[in-house]
Amino acid sequence: MPIALLKxxxxxxxDVFKLCNPFELYKLSKCSKRTQxxxxxxxxxxxxxxxxxxxxxxxxxxxxxxHFNNSDNPSSYFKTFYFKEHMITMYVQFPNGKSFDMxxxxxxxxxxxxxxxxxxxxxxxxxxxxxxxxxxxxxxRNLEIENLSIRGVLEGKAVANFMPVINQMNITKTFxxxxxxxxxxxxxxxTFPSEIRIYSSFWLDINQxxxxxSSRIELSDSMLSNKDLDVFFEKWKQIGTFPNLRHLxxxxxxxxxxxxxxxxxxxxxxxxxxxxxxxxxxxxxxxLKWPTLKFRVYAD
Amino acid sequence: xxxxxxxxxxxxxxxxxxxxxxxxxxxxxESFYYVHGKDKVVHKVSAGALQHSALIHGMISNxxxxxxxxxxxxxxxxxxxxxxxxxxxxxxxxxKGKPTxxxxxxLPKQKEKLFDLVLAVNYLEIKELLxxxxxQVAMMVxxxxxxxxxxxxxxxxxxxxxxAEKEAKKRAGKEAAGETAAAAGDAK
Numbered sequence: 001m002p003i004a005l006l007k008x009x010x011x012x013x014x015d016v017f018k019l020c021n022p023f024e025l026y027k028l029s030k031c032s033k034r035t036q037x038x039x040x041x042x043x044x045x046x047x048x049x050x051x052x053x054x055x056x057x058x059x060x061x062x063x064x065x066x067h068f069n070n071s072d073n074p075s076s077y078f079k080t081f082y083f084k085e086h087m088i089t090m091y092v093q094f095p096n097g098k099s100f101d102m103x104x105x106x107x108x109x110x111x112x113x114x115x116x117x118x119x120x121x122x123x124x125x126x127x128x129x130x131x132x133x134x135x136x137x138x139x140x141r142n143l144e145i146e147n148l149s150i151r152g153v154l155e156g157k158a159v160a161n162f163m164p165v166i167n168q169m170n171i172t173k174t175f176x177x178x179x180x181x182x183x184x185x186x187x188x189x190x191t192f193p194s195e196i197r198i199y200s201s202f203w204l205d206i207n208q209x210x211x212x213x214s215s216r217i218e219l220s221d222s223m224l225s226n227k228d229l230d231v232f233f234e235k236w237k238q239i240g241t242f243p244n245l246r247h248l249x250x251x252x253x254x255x256x257x258x259x260x261x262x263x264x265x266x267x268x269x270x271x272x273x274x275x276x277x278x279x280x281x282x283x284x285x286x287x288l289k290w291p292t293l294k295f296r297v298y299a300d
Numbered sequence: 301x302x303x304x305x306x307x308x309x310x311x312x313x314x315x316x317x318x319x320x321x322x323x324x325x326x327x328x329x330e331s332f333y334y335v336h337g338k339d340k341v342v343h344k345v346s347a348g349a350l351q352h353s354a355l356i357h358g359m360i361s362n363x364x365x366x367x368x369x370x371x372x373x374x375x376x377x378x379x380x381x382x383x384x385x386x387x388x389x390x391x392x393x394x395x396k397g398k399p400t401x402x403x404x405x406x407l408p409k410q411k412e413k414l415f416d417l418v419l420a421v422n423y424l425e426i427k428e429l430l431x432x433x434x435x436q437v438a439m440m441v442x443x444x445x446x447x448x449x450x451x452x453x454x455x456x457x458x459x460x461x462x463x464a465e466k467e468a469k470k471r472a473g474k475e476a477a478g479e480t481a482a483a484a485g486d487a488k
Contacts, residue, residue: 001412003437005453012422015430019438030446031455078445 006034014042022047022059022066022110023090027078029109039109048146049103049112051134052119054127057094057102060116068102070094100130104137115145120159122152132162139168146171148193151178160185167191177201194244206231215244220290225254226261229293233262239277248295255291263293332367333360334374335389339382342374349392354425380420384413388420391429400428 005016017025017039029036050058050065059066064086071077071091080090095101106112115138120131138145148171150159159179166175167190174195187203189196192213198204201219206228209217229250235241257267265271266285273281273295281297333350336342350356356375365373377385418433441449449455456464 001414002452002454003415003440005437006455007415008418009422012418012430012434015434016437019435020441024438024441024449027444027446027449028441028453028455031450031453032458032461034458034461035455080443 006038010038010041013038014044017042018044021064022061022106023080023088025110026068026090026092026106036109040111043111045110045112046114047110047112048114048116049106049110050117050119051099051103051115051131052117052121052149054099054130057099057106058116059106059110059112064088066090068092068094068106070097070099070102072097098130099127100133100137103130103134107137107141107143113143115143117147117149118145119147119149120152121149122155122159128155128158128162132165135162135165135169138170139165142170144170144172146173147176148174149176149178151176152180156181156185160187163187210235213242213244216247217245218247218249220251222250222252223254224250224252226256226259226263229255229263230261233273236281237273237275239275242297246297246299248293250293251290252293253290255285255293257285257287257291266293331365331370333365333370335377335385336374337377337380337382337385341382341386343385343389345389345392346396349389349396352392352395352426352428353388354427356424377420377424379423381416384416384420387413387417388424388426388429392426395428400432 005013008016020028025039029039045061048060050060052058055070057068059068065088067083067087067089069089069091071093073091074093076091077093078090080088082088092102095105118131118134118138120128122128137143148166148169152159156179160181164187167188169191171191171193173193174197175191175193176196177198177200180200181203183202185203189204189208190211192211194214195216195218196212196214197216197218199220202221202223204219204222204224206224209219209224209228209232236245257263262273263271263283263285266283267287271283273283275281279297279299281295284294286292286294331347332344333347333356334342334344335356347360350360359375380388414433414436418430418437421430421433440452444452450457
């Protein structure tokens with residue numbers, strides 16, 4: 001028995017929408033301009049969006065991942081498949097066949113303000129153009145980006161051109177950069193989410209480290225030296241500095257266990273570093289192929 | 301005006317069926333109120349059952365009616381069909397003093413009445429029943445295609461919406477012109 005949904009008062013319509021999942025609301029939005037407008041006007045949802053593939057956009061809702069996958073085959077449209085627990089896929093036709101356009105459609109239709117994950121994975125398939133456009137839209141609309149991830153090798157130069165955009169993004173949880181860059185790459189990172197992991201971090205100098213407000217910092221292929229670390233620990237000891245820092249890992253060929261400093265002996269046993277306010281940090285040094293400094297802070 | 305007895309006890313204050321827990325806390329006799337819908341059929345409902353409706357609960361909370369006063373002043377809900385009000389009253393009686401389970405099997409099953417039921421429950425502000433009714437509505441389109449959703453939820457196409465909008469504008473224009481002409485006539 002049909003029911004005239006659009007004759008419901010707006011608040012009641014919102015109550016029904018709340019009980020629909022992203023796939024159902026997407027399909028409803030495709031029924032008419034009016035239904036899309038009704039869904040858009042309901043701003044009670046707290047869904048998140050993920051962009052990490054040229055053929056897929058994911059909506060995170062109520063502990064479920066709703067994967068919208070692009071398809072050229074009309075017979076597969078709106079068919080759904082469960083891949084694993086809390087993960088379901090539906091095939092649809094992306095607007096203009098572009099994942100960027102689908103991202104914007106879902107963003108606007110569902111009134112999403114949080115990007116759960118924005119990821120560029122070069123090895124999957126190249127979609128740097130779409131990725132850059134998504135980043136631009138995220139900045140323009142001041143979206144919160146919880147996790148940003150960039151990983152690749154081949155397109156280092158192209159990604160290097162994209163990097164300045166990162167400082168304009170509102171990244172809150174993690175920034176993971178597994179990207180390799182050209183040797184002459186220079187960059188000043190000024191946005192620091194809770195966690196940064198940079199695997200080709202030769203460009204991140206001591207000044208950037210001193211300004212970093214993250215709680216977890218992991219830098220590989222670093223150019224930081226014992227002298228830089230000395231400067232870092234001198235600052236760390238001062239009261240009120242690095243209030244968030246809990247975990248620091250630096251892998252650098254410029255680090256040795258011979259130079260005098262707080263790390264002396266840390267290659268054999270953990271060394272305690274004590275802040276002027278009594279906070280204790282533990283330092284270890286592993287003299288591997290890439291000498292690795294690990295510093296943990298135990299705060300109340 | 302006809303009357304149906306929907307309450308669980310008589311109109312007179314009920315005698316306590318169990319011994320009071322202590323002499324200091326005697327059991328308060330249950331009070332009853334009366335409601336009717338579009339069909340004017342009066343339903344007698346206990347205050348306990350009516351607590352489900354935020355609207356009615358708010359109306360009766362400070363009335364302090366005697367049984368006679370309540371009977372003489374039934375609450376009129378002229379915007380609700382009699383059979384729909386009957387469903388709502390039945391549900392309130394079944395769930396008197398009890399929390400609603402997540403899957404409520406006592407919900408009226410008639411799909412054809414669902415639209416009116418949702419509107420009535422929304423108007424009467426019966427939160428738990430409304431949630432359940434909305435769930436029923438949402439369940440209607442599980443796994444359906446946009447075309448099927450359009451049929452189930454009676455969604456007009458863009459062309460139909462545009463035609464209806466044009467028609468509404470035309471009608472509004474005619475009405476405005478009529479009012480202007482009438483005003484001019486009055487001025488003469």
